[in-house]
Amino acid sequence: MIEVDGVSKVYRAVEREPGLSGALRSLWNRKTRDVAAVTDLHFSVAAGEAVGLLGPNGAGKTTTLKMLTGLLHPTTGRLRVAGHRPQDREVAFLGSIALVMGQKQQLIADLPATDTFLLHRALYDLNRTTWRATVDELVEALGIGEEVSRPVRTLSLGQRMRCELAVALLHRPTVLFLDEPTVGLDVEVTVALRAFLARYRARTGATLVLTSHDMGDVGALVERILLVDRGRLRFDGPIDGFRARFGSGRRLVVRGADLALNDLGFVLEGAQRWVATVPVAEANGLLARVLQRHPAADLTVHDPPLDEVLAAAFGEGRRT
């Protein structure tokens, strides 16, 4: 569904010294510098697959997403999405994708969302009956029955994002690009949106490409991670493989009062929750020592949270 073959993107950035003298000098001596946003990216995404495009700020995630949707043109390399070259912006291509950006809206701010729904029907040349059925289905699934008839600017961020998702899915895209879809949302709305997206993908088989700094989104929505750092692809594989590659070990959690575990490297989190993170090879030994000391302890072993793994991956990237 998506093929990225040796894609690079170089911007020409203008550099100017601060102050009046810098402004005047820039009039006749304009300095520019080439900035490589993305370098020699290679990956492919199969139809129906869900991938997370992760990386620190400025890593090249959004540049990649914009190239995949045709908004940016690659400097070199070859891109294909749903059988099309995105930058050609063919009607069939635009009708098969959707981009949801948490920071930008496509709803018309001063009109009710239903007006944008109608506009969407016209722009995408949707059959009226199918469009009506899709609107009803999305409004029901997203729980926005009352919100869609109010001017968008009067909606809360969570209500607006639900409406944004509804309008993005009206033409039933086969490839869905999500750029920070839950940024700024509260926990309840975030969980609801994740659940909706997971159901939508399960039902439609849509391909999904997600960028997010929220590892909750990643864990809930994707099976595979593409880690981009300083414009280069540093990891491509399943979430488990990502944990194994960058995760620092196992996380042991012991619940109970009156336990003495400080000397074993545990830290008390909350009133009755002792936590220790140790290398995989040492996990079984530590487990045995805890059980020896507290045979009835309520003990669980976890993979480290994705946030920690990602932080470790970023840290490793900075050191290399």
Place this chain on the structure above:
Amino acid sequence: MNRFARALPDLARVAFAGVVTYRAEMAIWILATTLPLVMLAVWDAVVAEGPVAGFDGSGVARYFFATLIVRQLTGVWLLWELSQEIRSGSLSIKLLRPQNPLLYHALQMLLALPLRLVVLAPILVVFAALRPELVWWASPAQWGLFLVTTALAWWITFGVQALIGMVSFWADKADGLFGVWFTFWMLASGYMIPFAFLPEVARDALFWLPFRATLALPIEVWTGTLPVADAGPDVAVQLVWSLGLALAVAAMWRRGLARYGAFGA
């Protein structure tokens, strides 16, 4: 029926909803473009001592009365919309849709026309009552050519604003460039000074430029100062500008999008 024709009714419905939502702002804009009434008072005083270039008091009144109406019929605000969309990046969302964003802007501006006339109507009625000579009867041929030349005048105004707005693909702000255009336009379109009042050398030079085609031509056809039988060369120049602008807008849009895609969206 093609894709665009099918989209038109719903596009129009939403565009009109937008126009109605911003009605107060638009009413203020409309009332702010009543300069022709001021010019009427000025030129009325000038011709009071005797006709100038064939214009007497009622001729001047008709001219600026028509100016007021044609100015409203050719009202476009694309420059500010497009420039803002390019600089803020909000154009990106619109580029993901399978219709040209300029189309929706064009519809919204065309659908504002009825509202513009509704706001203007009381002013027109009052002045028609005060100056009965403002009411004149145009022949069917005049009406026909007036409608055609007004439509082309609207398109030239839209095209010029599209070109200037698209400068934002390359430069930070296009508003300054529009200021230059607008200054020339005020003097050379017939908005403040009827063409007949200009020296012959200025009239000859301005004949070939687009300013006259955006305003003076439909006014003169409607008021009868340019007989329909003599309007051929003027309409030909207007058609050439209309076609040239259509090609220029299409070419600049393509180049602008390539630039937008190269430097950041």
